[in-house]
Amino acid sequence: MKINKVKITPQKIAHSLYFMVIILTILTVYFLFFFLYNNIYLTITQSEMIIVLRREVASETVDINKFNQIIQNINQKGTGREINIRYNPFN
DSSP, rough: OOOOOOOOOOOHHHHHHHHHHHHHHHHHHHHHHHHIIIIIIIHHHHHHHHHHHHHSSSOOOOOHHHHHHHHHHHHHHEEEEEEEESOOTTT
């Protein structure tokens, strides 16, 4: 059984180092764009959405007591009274 020894030459080291630098550069650029997208672009779009929604939201304050009273009145109307049939008119 013959074992081939790999000769490490300066050319092979330079070639490997070249590919490592390229991969490291690509990863750095990827993470830079990922960081900029998440922290800057999304923040800008959220702030624009807040500005748009501020125009649509009512500027008047709501009277909580009147609101609760209206909700109670609606719930009372919805419950109704029970109908008790003592005889069957269809017999």
